Structure formats: structure tokens, C-alpha cells
Amino acid sequence: MTAFIPQQLRFVIAEIDKAIDSHQQWYQNLLRVLVSRVSPDEKDRLDDAHQQCQFGQWYHTPQADLIQDHPTFISLGVAHENMHKRAKQLIDLVLAKQSIPVELFDAFNDDLEKMRVQFYALRHEFADLVQNLDPLTGAQTRAGMQAELNKEHALAKRSQQPSALVMLDIDHFKNVNDRYGHAVGDLLLTKTVQSIQHVLRPYDQLYRYGGEEFLICMPNTTLEQAQHVAERMREVIAEQKITYDKAGSELYVTASLGVTSLDPAHSVEDAINMVDKAMYEAKSGGRNLVRVR
Template sequence: MFKLDEAKLQAVLKQLHQAIYNHERWHNDLIRTIICQQPHDHHDMAKDAHRRCRFGQWYYNDVPTEVRDHQAFLAIRTEHKHMHQLATQLLATAATKAAIAPHDYDAFANALDRLRLEIQTLSREIEESLYNHDPLTGALNRIGMLTSLRALHELVKRQVQQCCIAIMDLDHFKVINDSYGHAVGDKVLSASVRYLMDHLRPYDKVFRYGGEEFLISLPSTDLKAGHTMIERIREELGKPPLAFHGSKPIPLTVSFGLAMLDPEVNVEETIRRADKALYAAKSAGRNCSRKWDAVNSTPLA
């Protein structure tokens, strides 16, 4: 997940596509130089050739910090530098008019393939952030929710891992909208979900389930650990305030319902269980969480 608004992420994707085009042109020129035995570009023989190509100029200079720190972006660095080192070796051999050994060319070609795979991965992840996420909150949209949960459910059925899910609801959100207006309500919604995602693990997922309700998947987590994690987030969320009306802080609390993905029932039933646990949390006065006890078919504190 990239912590950038839609306009900035669109700009990054456009720049990436231009950088990919520049990389393709660089590669075509390199092959032409070697095959046609033409003079090489002196930038390609420099120790920092990976910084001098137009792709490298974009990669090292023009990328927002929010993208620069992302794992998919970082993975490109090593492959790009290594590919340029191998390209320099090919050009050095070609300059002597000697034949390039097949294993040297294969090493370059393999490094090129690995680099392009990393670039494609970054591009896909940016596109996923743009097109598969709720634009207001940054949470995943509902379209892929069941698909993701069913994939986790298959792992549960095969006893590969456990998985806890939780549904979060912002308490008295209608009152916030009615009292301060929908623009402020949107800020509260966005800030609370951002806080939630910032305090989950990288592989946990947050989906916008509907309105002010969000579904969270917690892979490799049992009910006790999931409840501990959710309670920590619930107690800290809103301290300090996430949104203000003028200089006045807007109070915010949230309620949660939790349930385990059960190998004996389908995903939809697990969601219903979490929803019933959430209803129990609301009935208990809100600003709390409740767990679904599958043995006794009842919510528990």
C-alpha cells in the first residue's frame, strides 16, 4: 500500500511508464552498439552507470519518499546496478573486437529479466493501489474482499495457518456528520483508517466493508492474539485526536467484532459471526470489542 493521494500516485505511475520506455530505448541502443560494433556511450562505462542512464536518473532523484521506501521499489536497486555492471563488461569486451562469451551474455540477459520483473511488480502494485483501493480512506475496496478471504480460508482448511477477521465500526459516525458536516466526517473516516493500517502488520489487509465499517483480515493469528492486537489499536486510536473542527478536537471511538475463519463454514458465515460480535460490542455501550465464540455460538468480551 502506497501512502500517497490518487493524484500523486497517478503522477508516479506516469513517470514510471516513461522510465520504462527510457530503459527499453537504452537496451535497444546497447544491443545495437554491440552488434554493429559502434562506439559506446561513455556513461555506460562509468562506475556509476546505473545512476547516469535515464531510468537511473528517475530512480535516484525524482521519486517521492512514500514510494522510495516501498519494498517493491527497493528491490529494483540491486538488480538495476548489477545489470549495468554486466552491460559494462559486455561493452568492454566488444570494444576489443573480441567475441562475447555466451555465458557473459546469458548473465546479462538473466539480470535484465530479473530487473524487468521487479519493475513490473512495482508497476502492478502502484496500479493496484490506484484501482483496487477506496480513494477516500486507502482501504481495499469490497470487490476483492471475498476472493482474498476465500484464499485465506483455503489455507485454514488445509491447516496451513489460522486467520482472524475483525469488523471495525466508527461509533456515532452519523452524529459527527450531522454536527460538523460531511467534509469533516470524511477527514475523521480517512484518518481513523490510516491509523488502523499504520498499526497493523504489512500482510494484514483492510477492506471498506460499507459506510463507516471496515473488515480486517489478520493471517497467522488466533482469536486471542487478534483480540490483543485489536484492543491495543482501539485503545490508542484517537489519542491524540485524529481530526479537528477549527481548534476543537473531534472525539472518536470505535467498536470491533472478531471471529475466526472456520474450516467448517464458508467465509460469508464467518463475516456474519464477526458482524454479530460487532453488534454485541455496540449493545455493550460501544468503544469496546467482542469475540465470536464458535463453540457456544455467542459473542464474548
Template sequence: MYRINREKLLAVIREVDQAIYNHSQWYQNIIRSIVCRLPFDQRDMAEDAHHHCTFGQWYYHCSEKEMQENKTFQSIRGEHKQVHANAKLLLETSSRGEAISYIDYDNFANAVERLRLNLQTLKYELEETLYNRDPLTGVRNRISMLSDLRKQMDLIDRHVDTTVIAILDVDRFKQVNDTHGHPVGDLVLANIAAYILQHLRPYDNVYRYGGEEFLIMMPHTDVETAAAVIERIREGVAQMQTHMHNGETISVTISAGVTKLRDHHNIETAIEEADKALYEAKLGGRNKSVVSA
């Protein structure tokens, strides 16, 4: 799950587009040099050529932590290196005036295609994240929430996975807006979302469910473990301080309702159960979490 802000995400997508174009140009130049028997760039004969092409210079200097941890981004490393190794073999053969075997050419062409596929997949993942992200908090929005939950419910029905959802709500949030203004309220929500993201696993999903509500989906998790995670998040949020522009700080608390996705139930029922547990937490004095029975 990408946790880069929207502006950086847009910049990375533009970089990926440019990277795809640059490597396409490199590929065309390689083919042109071989077919037309033109002089080729000697840098393509180096053992570490993959570090020095235009694409490699971008790839190996991309410092975004979220990108470095992405599985597709990681898989590009090996494919890119293989493309250059295969290109080097073709250039060496061509420079000796020998015919290139169809096996060597096919290996090169297949490696190029695998690299292209990985790059297009990376771009798709970035764009999918961009269009399904809440611009204020950086978490996923409701556009994909129900779809994601239904996909997970399919696994539950087939007994392939166990999943827990939780709905978190900021206590007395209207008072924050009324007392300090909506910009401060927005800052509080953004800070809470950032804290939640920092304290979940990479494959957990967080959605902005309502104005001051967040829904968390935790796959591969039993309800006891999930409840403990939500409790730690609740305790951590209570200790947080949001610094306002006037130099003062504000603290808030959250309440939460937790429930397990059950087979042969629909998503709406599960969300309703989590909502009822959240309501119990509110009635019980707020700043607490309740697990649905």
C-alpha cells in the first residue's frame, strides 16, 4: 500500500512514464544498431550497464521508501539487469560480424517484454492508488472500499482467509471544528490517519469511511489480535498532540468497533455490526474499543 502524498505520487507517475519512454528509446537504438550495423554505445558493453542507462539512473536513485518496498518495483531490478545482459551478448555477437542466434534474440525480446509488463503494472498500481485515495488523509477512499471488502468476503466464504474490520471515530470532533476551525480539524484527521498507517501492516487497508470515521480491514488476522492492534492505536492517538498554527496543541481521542467477517454474511451486515460496537463504545464513555459479540 502506497503511503506517498498525492503530489509525490503524481511526480512518481510522471517519472515512471518517462522511464518507460527512455527504455523504449534505448531498446530501439539497440535494435537499430544491430540491424543497420551501426556503431553502438560502448557503455552498453559494461558489466554494470544497467546502472548507467537513463532508466537505470532513475531506478537506482529512487529514494521513496514506499517504492523501494513495492514488490513490482523490486522485481524490475532483476528484469532490467537481464535485459542489459542479453543486449550485451547480442552486441558482442554483432560486433564480431557473426549471425545472432534466434535463441539469444528471443531471450532478449522476452526479457524486454517482461520488463515492460512490470513497468506497466507499476504504473497501474500507482494510478489505482492515486484515484482511490482521500486527498486530505492519504488513506483509501470509499470508491474501492466495498469492492475490496467483497473480494475479501469471497475468501471468507471459501474458508481461505480470516479477516477483521474495525470502524474508528474521532470523539467529539464537531467540538474541534467549532472551537478551532475546520483547518485544525483537517490537520487532526490527517495526523490520526498517518498514525494509523504507521501502526498497521503493509497489507492492511485503511479507508476514510465518513467525515471523521475510518474503516480498517485486517486480513490474515483473528479478532483477538485485531482487537489488540486497535487498542494500541486508540491508546497512541490519545497520547498524540497536534500542533496548531498559533503554537498551541490539541489532543483528541477515538472510539472503535471491531468485528470479524463471517462466512455467508454480506458486507453491509459486517459494517453494521462494527457500527453497533462503535456505538457501544461511545455510550460507554468514549475513548474505548468494543468487539462485536
């Protein structure tokens, strides 16, 4: 799976908005069944009712693969399935003309509230990502970087879950701008980010740190795993062919990368300084290299 691009983020937000609207309508219809005893939708009485609603159909299709590993998305799916199972129990009791235990109704409402909170948490996260995207490359800007890194650092402290940082700098980028012009430099940045995104996971965080420098935060990733991913990024950047004029002229570039852990024992600032030093070691070592600290 690749990292998000702006169009994908907007698609996810649109699907979440549809889900919020459709479930609000679904809930109103369910209340009519429970209170006014109107006939229920037969789909709500199926064992796989959670796969039959509009959100469920999207959740269980390849279109949702973009965020299938996102923890909130997984929790949302669990709450959604539980809610539909309890809704089926409520409907069956109504049709059997039996009273509804308050515990069952409260459990149903608890799952409904969990869904609501997770829906809006996902939407808020992805909306923030869209807002903070660099308009040229599609990478995230530094505007929200510190807060997100602090959040990941706190999570690493609580869960002892490893995380890693990668700093990437395009080699001789100034020479590209000087020789070919800024338009070609912009094209190079855009194409390089696209190449990087095909290596990263959707929940890896890619930031445009400086002009031609990028910082990647990789949650739930060991130092060894991050080094492997960094080597793959270095390879795909070196392999890309950038056509920059109508004659089909091609430009080749390389990048130098540093890798370090987002160590809970040290501050986020310490980790950024460490990965920056590792990247400069790759530069001084001959470029087109990965160095680990």
C-alpha cells in the first residue's frame, strides 16, 4: 500500500461524510421501528447486516484498503458490527412483542456513540492532513509536524511501541535549479515525493521539512525495519527517470538518507537532531547512501 495522496484523502473524507449522513438516517428509521412499531428493513435482520448498509458495503470493499490498517478505522468497524448485532436483537424483540431490556438498549447506544466519536475522529484527522498538505508536492507541511511527532512520541512512551524517523535530502538539488531552472526543480520534487509514497504505508507521515529535505515518521517500526525502507526509498529515487522537456530529455537524481529511532527516553527535538546528523553523514560519505544513528 502507498501513502496518501490528496485525492485519496478527499475520497476518504467524502466516504466518511456519506457514512455519517446515512447512519443518521438509518438510526431515525430504527427509532420508528422501536417506538412506532413500523415494519423494519429486512436487511437489518440479517446476520451480516453490518455489511449491507452503505458504510458497511464500502468498509468491506477494496476501496477502503487505503485505511484498513488504521487503528481508529479498525475500532470503528468493530463498533459498527456490534451496533448492528444489537439493533437486530432490538428489532427481533419488537417483532416478538417483547419488552426491551434497558441493558441491551444502553449497550446499543454505547456502540452508537463509539461509532460517532470514531467517525468524527477519522474525519478530523484526514481533514487536517488535507489542510496541511504542501501544494507542490502533496507532502505534509511543517505546520502540524511538531504536534504529530509529539503525539507519536507519547504513544511510544505509553505502549513501548517502536517508531522511527527518516530524514531525506535530494543530492545536488541546487545544481538542478541552477542548470535547468526552478520549474524542473519543482517537477523533480513532485516526482520524488510520488516515488517515496509508493514505498510508504498510508499511516506513515511524510513532511516537507525544507526546500529539498523531507522527514518521515514511521509508527510501529523498528530501527532495522526503517533502515530497510530507507534503502528502498533510496533505490526508487535513483531509479526514477524524470522527463523534463518536449524532446524527452531525462534527468536522474539521488538522495541521501538518515535513520534514527523516535526514542521515548529522549525528546522529539533530540531525535530530529540525531536523524539530521545521520543524513549529513550520508552526504559526507559520498551521497546516495543511508546512514543510521
